Amino acid sequence: MDVFKALSVPTRRSIVELLAVEGELSATSISDRFKTTPQAISQHLSALRDAHLVQMQKRGQFRLYRLDPAGVNACGEWAEKMTRLWSKRFDALERLLQKEKRNASEKRSP
Amino acid sequence: MNTPRTRTLVVSRVFNAPLDLVWRTWTDAELVMQWWGPDNFTCPFAKIDLREGGTSVVCMRAPKEYGGQDMFSAWNYRKIVPMKSLEFIQHMADKDGNRVDPKALGLPPEFPSDTRTIVTFEAVSADETKLVVSQFDMPSADSVFGKNAELGLNQSVDKMQAIFART
Numbered sequence: 001m002d003v004f005k006a007l008s009v010p011t012r013r014s015i016v017e018l019l020a021v022e023g024e025l026s027a028t029s030i031s032d033r034f035k036t037t038p039q040a041i042s043q044h045l046s047a048l049r050d051a052h053l054v055q056m057q058k059r060g061q062f063r064l065y066r067l068d069p070a071g072v073n074a075c076g077e078w079a080e081k082m083t084r085l086w087s088k089r090f091d092a093l094e095r096l097l098q099k100e101k102r103n104a105s106e107k108r109s110p
Numbered sequence: 111m112n113t114p115r116t117r118t119l120v121v122s123r124v125f126n127a128p129l130d131l132v133w134r135t136w137t138d139a140e141l142v143m144q145w146w147g148p149d150n151f152t153c154p155f156a157k158i159d160l161r162e163g164g165t166s167v168v169c170m171r172a173p174k175e176y177g178g179q180d181m182f183s184a185w186n187y188r189k190i191v192p193m194k195s196l197e198f199i200q201h202m203a204d205k206d207g208n209r210v211d212p213k214a215l216g217l218p219p220e221f222p223s224d225t226r227t228i229v230t231f232e233a234v235s236a237d238e239t240k241l242v243v244s245q246f247d248m249p250s251a252d253s254v255f256g257k258n259a260e261l262g263l264n265q266s267v268d269k270m271q272a273i274f275a276r277t
Contacts, residue, residue, distance in 0.1 A: 016244075017242050021240060021242065082119050083119070086243060089146065090123045090125075090241075092144070092145035096141065096144045096145050097126070097131060097132065100127075100141070
């Protein structure tokens with residue numbers, strides 16, 4: 001399944017974003033976050049695996065999911081460049097946020 | 111497997127700042143200027159036109175060692191849900207926000223001409239905000255594949271808005 005077809009379903013987009021933030025989650029942990037049935041989530045995870053957006057690893061009785069570098073953040077050089085760019089932007093954003101917070105609290109205490 | 115031209119990137123971070131402040135760093139020109147541009151580039155101005163169909167323009171000035179010229183990033187907004195999400199297409203532009211072919215700016219051939227970007231904001235606590243940026247380098251809209259992909263993503267975003275409205 002191609003990436004865009006896989007991502008055209010909103011729940012699948014949410015799963016990808018969830019794994020981007022959390023790193024690795026079991027199938028059950030993922031299901032718990034959604035109102036739909038575990039069976040529906042299981043089908044979404046299947047579609048995402050098919051599109052190489054997530055990968056699954058069995059550990060004992062657990063099925064653990066994480067983003068698949070082959071599909072997401074793929075294409076080597078481009079992905080590395082973009083990830084580095086966003087990392088720097090986020091660093092600059094953090095510095096700005098801390099500066100704004102300091103300014104705001106300085107204004108409050110005369 | 112992906113065709114070589116479709117590329118998906120998802121990056122995220124939790125910032126130690128309240129949601130409304132993080133939202134303002136994306137929507138207030140004075141703040142956008144202070145973090146968007148590459149290292150060593152300065153940002154002499156940003157013009158924010160925060161409405162669906164509007165285009166914001168951020169100027170990036172190269173350091174003298176690189177020639178000191180101005181380049182302009184444009185964000186053409188498709189969907190805005192205040193304090194929750196921004197969806198826009200990023201492209202290189204002239205100072206008025208008109209699309210410019212990256213090749214004309216001397217940028218490398220693989221530099222995308224249009225990048226669909228979705229930014230979501232979520233309060234984790236009173237002083238923590240989760241930011242997720244999803245970028246999709248789209249094939250050109252002329253290709254059949256491009257048209258289908260665009261349709262798919264439009265539907266995805268419409269439904270995404272519904273999800274945000276429910277939660």
